[in-house]
Amino acid sequence: MxxxxxxxxxxxxxxxxxxxxxxxxxxxxxxxxxxxxxxxxxxxxxxxxxxxxxxxxxxxxxEAVDSQIRTARNTYIACLLMSAARHGRIPGIPSELVSIKAVADAFQAAVYLVAPAFLGGGSFWMGFPRPEGDGYMDALRRLVDAVGVGIVSSTPPTSQKKNKDGGVDVVSWRRFPDGRSNLMMSYGQVATGKDWREKSVANKFVSHFQRWFSVPPATHYVPAMYIPHVMHEDIEGTPSSSFAEISHDDAMTLEASLGVVVDRIRLASLVPVALQLREGRDASLMKHIRALARWKASVAQKLGVAA
Structure with missing residues (x-):
């Protein structure tokens, strides 16, 4: 809109x-x-x-004085630009700024920044390429270390030598004060294209993610879909049903097929909570905030608008 x-x-x-x-x-x-x-x-x-x-x-x-409000607004605008780029609505921008990879990388950073607020705990960047530049097996070991639960198999599937992330882009979790396993886990797919409704983290989860563990961190989990769009952007009312009725029903359908959809409205709403959770505990926080801000500013500059 x-x-x-x-x-x-x-x-x-x-x-x-x-x-x-x-x-x-x-x-x-x-x-x-x-x-x-x-x-x-x-x-x-x-x-x-x-x-x-x-x-x-x-x-x-x-411009807001409060840094959390500023970051939330900047995240929203960055997601708006990503959505416009993937819908082909901002012509004349250098392709390296709005290519599929550039937009996907920028949005992955935004989701990783906000993901801790989803369950109120930690988050892990699993989607390839990872900032650490490591392979899939090493990334899974780092995930286990971060979560504190699970054992990576010593014999991964021999047919999956090209597996890079198991179809999982972002992991979030919440531990409890008792320190026991049995924690809340969420595995999410990050999608910037117009075909996000056709994707699901569950598609390859058992075959390309869980199979790499001898003891997985969790059997039950909350599936999530993160998008820079607004989930109801392609919904239209009909003579027999209002827009509100159809969008509400569509949200229920999406929950059944994809899990929890975190669109740019929800993503922006989670930013203040994520910043509070990460404060003093994540040395990479400012790096990802700055990277997202640079991408947004570069696109805005080419559009001739204020960043």
Whole structure:
């Protein structure tokens, strides 16, 4: 719904009498959606809606003093740009900035940054390529060390020599004060393309992830799908069912097929909690925040808008 240019105005070309019905419907839908986002995210939402006559424009809010709010807004805008790039909505940007790999790498960093807030514990970057540059077996050993539960098999599947991450991009967990195993675990897929509905972390989980353990960290887990889009962006109302009814039902369908979907609305809402959990405990935190900020600033500069 937001234009990548936050200073852009909503304009309609053509005969006003012909377009009046469609324009009014579109205006109502857009304003309702933006107001809903403002209500959900509050100060974390980076834009403010301004009405002017029969049009509207969406402007960047003034820079927040609070660093957590700033980071949440920057994360939202970065995800907005990633979504626009993957939908082909920002032409004229150097391909190295908005290539599939560039967008995927930037979003992976955003998800890793926020993932601890999902269960209120730790997170692990499993998706290939990893910042550590290690192979799959070594990454699994690091995961076991980080979680404190599980044993990696000494004899991995011989047919999976090219397995790089087992289809798991991000792992998050929450331990309990008693220190026992039986902890909460989540395995997530990170997807930036338009086909995210067709993917699931469960697709290869047993065959390409669990098989590499003699004792897996957990048998039961919360599957998650992380996307820079808004999960209901392609939902349309019908004469018999409202947009709200269909989007609610679609969310239930997504939970059944993909697990918990963390879109950019939810991702931004988790940023303050993630920063509190990571503070003083993650030396790489600022590195990933800066990397995400650099990518966002580079794209914004090419678009000619404020970063």
């Amino acid at each position: 937001e234009d990548p240019d936050p200073e852009g105005n909503a304009e309609v070309d053509g005969d006003p009498e012909i377009l009046e019905g469609n324009f009014d419907d579109l205006l109502e839908r857009v304003t309702d959606e933006i107001r809903w986002r403002e209500q959900v995210l509050g100060d974390l939402y980076p834009f403010e809606l301004r009405m002017s006559g029969r049009g509207w424009n969406l402007r960047r809010r003034t």
